[in-house]
Amino acid sequence: MLSSVVSVAFHGVAYGMILYVISVGLSVTMGLMGFINLAHGVFAMAGGFVLSSFMARFGVPFPLAVLSAFVLVALGSVVLERLLYSRLYGAGELTQVLFSIGLILVSMASARLIFGDQAARVLLPDYLRGQLHMMGRDFPTYRVFIIFFSLGIILLLWFGVERTRWGAMVRAAVDHRAMAQSVGINTRLLFMATFALGSGLAGLGGALGADILPVQWAYPFEHLVYFLIVVAVGGLGSLRGPFIAALLIGVADTACKYWVPEFGAFLVYAATIGILLWRPMGLFGVRA
Amino acid sequence: MSGYSADTRIRWTEWLPWVAAGLFFFLMPEYLSLGARILIFILFALSLDLILGYAGIVTLGHSAFFGLGAYTAGILSARLGVNDAFLQLAAAAGMSALLGMLTGAVILRTRALTLLMLTLAITAILLEIANKWSTMTGGADGLSGVQVSPLLGLFKFDLFGRTAFLYCLIVLFAAWWVVRRIIYSPYGAMLTGIRDNAARMHAIGAPVYWRLVMIYTVSATMAGVAGALLTQVNQFVGLNVLGLEPSGDILVMLILGGVGRLYGAFVGPVVYIVVQDTLAKQYPEYWYFGIGVLLIFVVLFARGGILGIFDKLRDKWLSHSRPKSSARASAR
Amino acid sequence: MAFALQTEKLCKSFGALTVADHIDFRLEPGARHALIGPNGAGKTTFVNMLTGVLAPTSGSIFLNDQEVTNTSQAARVRLGLGRTFQITTLFRSLPVLDNVALAVAERTGVAKRMWRSASSCKDIVEESQNLLGVLGLADDAASAAQDLPYGKQRLLEIAVTLGLKPKVLLLDEPAAGVPSHDSGKVLQQLEKLSSDIAVLIIEHDMDLVFRFAQRITVLVQGQVLVEGTPSEIAGDKRVRDVYLGEAHV
Ligand SMILES: Nc1ncnc2c1ncn2[C@@H]1O[C@H](COP(=O)(O)OP(=O)(O)OP(=O)(O)O)[C@@H](O)[C@H]1O
Ligand SMILES: [Mg+2]
Numbered sequence: 001m002l003s004s005v006v007s008v009a010f011h012g013v014a015y016g017m018i019l020y021v022i023s024v025g026l027s028v029t030m031g032l033m034g035f036i037n038l039a040h041g042v043f044a045m046a047g048g049f050v051l052s053s054f055m056a057r058f059g060v061p062f063p064l065a066v067l068s069a070f071v072l073v074a075l076g077s078v079v080l081e082r083l084l085y086s087r088l089y090g091a092g093e094l095t096q097v098l099f100s101i102g103l104i105l106v107s108m109a110s111a112r113l114i115f116g117d118q119a120a121r122v123l124l125p126d127y128l129r130g131q132l133h134m135m136g137r138d139f140p141t142y143r144v145f146i147i148f149f150s151l152g153i154i155l156l157l158w159f160g161v162e163r164t165r166w167g168a169m170v171r172a173a174v175d176h177r178a179m180a181q182s183v184g185i186n187t188r189l190l191f192m193a194t195f196a197l198g199s200g201l202a203g204l205g206g207a208l209g210a211d212i213l214p215v216q217w218a219y220p221f222e223h224l225v226y227f228l229i230v231v232a233v234g235g236l237g238s239l240r241g242p243f244i245a246a247l248l249i250g251v252a253d254t255a256c257k258y259w260v261p262e263f264g265a266f267l268v269y270a271a272t273i274g275i276l277l278w279r280p281m282g283l284f285g286v287r288a
Numbered sequence: 289m290s291g292y293s294a295d296t297r298i299r300w301t302e303w304l305p306w307v308a309a310g311l312f313f314f315l316m317p318e319y320l321s322l323g324a325r326i327l328i329f330i331l332f333a334l335s336l337d338l339i340l341g342y343a344g345i346v347t348l349g350h351s352a353f354f355g356l357g358a359y360t361a362g363i364l365s366a367r368l369g370v371n372d373a374f375l376q377l378a379a380a381a382g383m384s385a386l387l388g389m390l391t392g393a394v395i396l397r398t399r400a401l402t403l404l405m406l407t408l409a410i411t412a413i414l415l416e417i418a419n420k421w422s423t424m425t426g427g428a429d430g431l432s433g434v435q436v437s438p439l440l441g442l443f444k445f446d447l448f449g450r451t452a453f454l455y456c457l458i459v460l461f462a463a464w465w466v467v468r469r470i471i472y473s474p475y476g477a478m479l480t481g482i483r484d485n486a487a488r489m490h491a492i493g494a495p496v497y498w499r500l501v502m503i504y505t506v507s508a509t510m511a512g513v514a515g516a517l518l519t520q521v522n523q524f525v526g527l528n529v530l531g532l533e534p535s536g537d538i539l540v541m542l543i544l545g546g547v548g549r550l551y552g553a554f555v556g557p558v559v560y561i562v563v564q565d566t567l568a569k570q571y572p573e574y575w576y577f578g579i580g581v582l583l584i585f586v587v588l589f590a591r592g593g594i595l596g597i598f599d600k601l602r603d604k605w606l607s608h609s610r611p612k613s614s615a616r617a618s619a620r
Numbered sequence: 621m622a623f624a625l626q627t628e629k630l631c632k633s634f635g636a637l638t639v640a641d642h643i644d645f646r647l648e649p650g651a652r653h654a655l656i657g658p659n660g661a662g663k664t665t666f667v668n669m670l671t672g673v674l675a676p677t678s679g680s681i682f683l684n685d686q687e688v689t690n691t692s693q694a695a696r697v698r699l700g701l702g703r704t705f706q707i708t709t710l711f712r713s714l715p716v717l718d719n720v721a722l723a724v725a726e727r728t729g730v731a732k733r734m735w736r737s738a739s740s741c742k743d744i745v746e747e748s749q750n751l752l753g754v755l756g757l758a759d760d761a762a763s764a765a766q767d768l769p770y771g772k773q774r775l776l777e778i779a780v781t782l783g784l785k786p787k788v789l790l791l792d793e794p795a796a797g798v799p800s801h802d803s804g805k806v807l808q809q810l811e812k813l814s815s816d817i818a819v820l821i822i823e824h825d826m827d828l829v830f831r832f833a834q835r836i837t838v839l840v841q842g843q844v845l846v847e848g849t850p851s852e853i854a855g856d857k858r859v860r861d862v863y864l865g866e867a868h869v
Contacts, residue, residue: 030401036400036401036404084584084588087588088587088588093346093400093404094340094346094547095587095591097346097348097404097539098539098540098543098583098586098587099583099584099587099588101536101539101540101580101583102579102580102581102582102583102584102587103580103584104580105576105577105579105580105583106576106577106580106581106584107580108576108580109573109574109575109576109577109580110573110577112572112573112576113573113577221532221533224532225408225409225412225532228401228404228405228408229405229409231401232401232402232405236401262420263416263420264416264419264420265412265416266413266416266417266420269409269410269412269413269416270413272405272409273406273409273410273413276398276402276405276406276409277394277406280397280398280402281402282402
């Protein structure tokens with residue numbers, strides 16, 4: 001029993017970390033730009049495909065391929081932001097929902113055309129394979145790596161938001177959108193940069209998490225619910241909230257699948273509904 | 289346009305769908321089962337239009353009611369041996385109404401992302417239940433063994449789907465009649481008021497929340513009936529009636545047709561399902577690609593959907609012809 | 621005697637910011653009462669609490685001696701409380717006629733009806749048209765509210781609320797943004813209001829305030845600074861300092 005508790009906690013945390021790295025950008029962009037972007041998972045999927053194809057086809061080493069996933073997805077998202085998203089800032093919720101569904105469909109179809117029906121295979125380098133012996137137990141090395149690497153990224157991100165000028169502008173703009181504009185913050189640039197960072201992180205999370213959330217063409221639709229739950233439960237525009245929500249969901253989902261597989265994701269959904277009814281703005285939400 | 293300034297008389301164009309359905313029945317007998325499916329999705333889209341197009345409730349979970357209706361009818365027949373079509377419909381309607389009222393009462397106080405998330409979570413939960421409770425629902429294999437006894441003891445569901453088509457057509461006609469009455473009624477006008485400006489609606493003393501719960505329940509009922517029809521026509525229920533996907537599909541169909549204009553719910557499913565049926569089997573990737581591009585296009589350039597484009601063309605044509613006629617009038 | 625509207629120790633804070641600070645306020649039946657104060661004094665917040673848009677942090681509100689502190693907006697409207705918005709709040713995409721008709725239909729209970737057609741509700745349509753006529757908007761009945769020039773939108777804002785036949789009318793800067801040569805039209809309409817309606821008007825235009833109001837309350841930083849007749853207020857040194865001085869510069 002105890003060992004299964006440790007194992008559930010461990011895998012749950014790893015899963016939660018990945019969920020957070022993927023979803024945090026969604027929380028910030030929704031909080032900042034008020035854009036309901038259901039297509040956020042597209043960026044995660046793209047990251048996964050960049051990683052696997054860079055390694056498999058061009059023999060790029062793992063660290064470089066992960067970095068490329070981040071950079072390429074961030075750049076790609078800027079193009080989308082400029083061309084499409086920016087036209088719909090301030091448009092109605094329905095418009096944004098539909099637009100992002102359209103984007104999901106297009107990217108899913110493209111992914112299927114290019115990569116086929118198979119899930120992307122990620123060949124881990126030797127040093128990330130096998131088991132790591134800690135506290136008298138074996139843990140899969142790669143999952144340990146995921147946890148610590150994500151933690152590093154998260155700390156870096158939080159530090160950035162708390163301590164840098166860019167972070168201060170983002171926080172100001174999330175809290176008082178109109179005011180930020182009137183005191184001369186270049187919201188256009190700010191939105192673009194933030195969007196790029198958020199999408200890049202999603203790409204990174206999708207790449208790193210490929211062995212937890214297998215990357216294939218249906219990815220953006222399949223995992224959409226979980227990404228949204230993280231954001232809605234955590235609270236829009238918050239950094240801490242989605243972190244806690246992601247860990248909760250990661251652990252709860254792993255635990256349910258382990259102990260009560262007959263319930264599936266039922267309990268996670270039920271808990272989501274409960275939390276949202278109790279706190280409609282999420283645990284740490286700035287706005288609904 | 290509904291409301292206090294509207295002309296409520298039925299225009300001749302409003303008979304076109306029914307004439308088309310009649311012609312379809314006689315001219316394309318080999319496609320009647322496809323036709324029945326279209327009619328069912330028109331009904332489903334119509335129910336969505338009521339809450340989305342008129343009341344402005346954006347939902348990703350309308351399949352909850354469709355799916356519940358489908359499973360209610362299916363379980364009634366396959367597990368309890370109740371094969372009477374109207375009993376099945378009534379039960380499906382009742383269950384969906386109940387779910388609509390309960391969930392509506394709970395979620396309609398929230399808005400935006402929270403509302404979206406709640407609707408999605410509710411249909412996701414139902415999908416989980418349908419998936420895992422396989423003794424009752426058949427789980428991932430679906431629920432087979434659904435039977436429908438001859439309607440009124442006279443009309444058997446035949447192999448060619450003639451009975452099924454006419455049956456769906458009659459139910460749809462009744463639903464259309466109901467929806468049309470509602471949207472031209474004071475209640476319908478009030479709903480457009482909520483969609484347009486909820487704050488003002490509160491300020492003129494409307495109990496907005498209760499009004500939304502009410503229409504949500506009506507819409508859920510209709511969606512449940514549509515689901516039950518699908519079960520009866522297919523004599524089978526699959527998991528694909530629940531979850532995000534069917535919710536997204538119906539949303540897309542309605543948007544393509546044109547939201548908040550009653551007949552958008554007719555045009556959208558026809559176009560969507562016909563194209564899907566011809567394209568999607570051979571080229572599923574292209575189909576999704578195409579529908580995605582179309583959706584983005586509609587959102588960016590043609591908010592009114594297909595019917596909206598027609599309206600614009602007509603307005604353009606009218607504004608071209610009007611100056612001429614007024615010039616003529618002044619010449620006289 | 622029953623007051624049309626009354627508050628006791630009404631308080632409201634947004635976080636650390638106190639916007640209403642123990643406001644004791646009374647509106648006599650049939651009154652013509654103005655609430656003035658510098659920008660950000662908390663006037664709109666006060667109206668929002670009176671109407672139930674915002675819940676007060678503490679204190680109570682009475683309508684005709686009936687406590688309504690916790691009742692819904694809808695219930696207060698049913699008790700005869702009507703308000704207009706400082707920032708025009710109309711059904712923008714709907715016809716002008718429908719803007720008023722929706723209000724009339726709510727008042728008469730017709731709005732709940734699902735089974736007859738709205739345009740066949742002759743009494744609703746007629747009453748709405750009459751109201752539009754009174755406010756000089758009869759010719760615009762068919763255009764969408766958003767297509768009206770701004771001044772007419774402000775009049776429509778009033779018309780919608782009059783459709784409720786309120787006994788207590790709260791007007792939040794009815795002439796806000798209306799060019800001064802047009803604000804006379806708004807005043808004209810207000811002067812026509814029946815004398816059994818108690819009116820509370822918030823306004824920055826001092827000419828309008830002094831011509832219209834019989835009593836004036838001055839609100840500064842969430843507190844009632846002083847209340848009195850127009851001449852008392854005009855003569856009050858503190859009011860000059862905090863408000864009039866600034867407004868007349
Ligand atoms: N929802 C809110 N959250 C936080 N602060 C608010 C909120 N609403 C109003 N405020 C603040 O409360 C103060 C009073 O605002 P209010 O709108 O009541 O002023 P007002 O007297 O109507 O001003 P004006 O003459 O400009 O209309 C302002 O400082 C405003 O920024
Ligand atoms: Mg104000």
